[in-house]
Amino acid sequence: MLARSVLASGRAADALAFLVERIAPPHPNAETRHAETSASELQAAPAFPPVPLTVITGGKPAMAWATADKAIALRAEHQKELASLSPLSKHVVAARSGHFPQFTEPELVIDAVREAVNPAMHATREDARA
Structure with missing residues (x-):
């Protein structure tokens, strides 16, 4: 039932991403996990x-x-x-x-x-x- 409501809401990709992260959480230092923060820091750097x-x-x-x-x-x-x-x-x-x-x-x-x-x-x- 929950799966049907998630699919119906059009948020299946979000639900799948959530489940994958729960099953196999990424390493806290994974290079892509902090990409947005890194990009912001680079833009602000001298x-x-x-x-x-x-x-x-x-x-x-x-x-x-x-x-x-x-x-x-x-x-x-x-x-x-x-x-x-x-x-x-x-x-x-x-x-x-x-x-x-x-x-x-x-x-x-x-x-x-x-x-x-x-x-x-x-x-x-x-x-x-x-």
């Missing part, structure tokens, strides 16, 4: 500072068979825009990877982290000596 920034992009589109060409092109554009946030940025393309280069090309990611961290480590040591 300009990105000129700090070292490394953007690592998978060279192979993730799930290309299920992703529209336009979405793949937009993702590439967004990655370039992300890398342009700082004049001190570097854009690295992980040619053999899709969405998770940390799994498919861990050496590349480790090298990028070292390259980003080493100048700061050397500067800290030099400051300590002075």
Whole structure:
């Protein structure tokens, strides 16, 4: 009876979403759970500072068979825009990877982290000596 009244009210999608969340609640830190809050915070944030920034992009589109060409092109554009946030940025393309280069090309990611961290480590040591 309740199911019929929910369906009749046209709110079946709301009811289904409610039931799914009750059965398998999302993790409190799920990336999409706080998207609206994150977007608001980004809009209110000051300009990105000129700090070292490394953007690592998978060279192979993730799930290309299920992703529209336009979405793949937009993702590439967004990655370039992300890398342009700082004049001190570097854009690295992980040619053999899709969405998770940390799994498919861990050496590349480790090298990028070292390259980003080493100048700061050397500067800290030099400051300590002075």
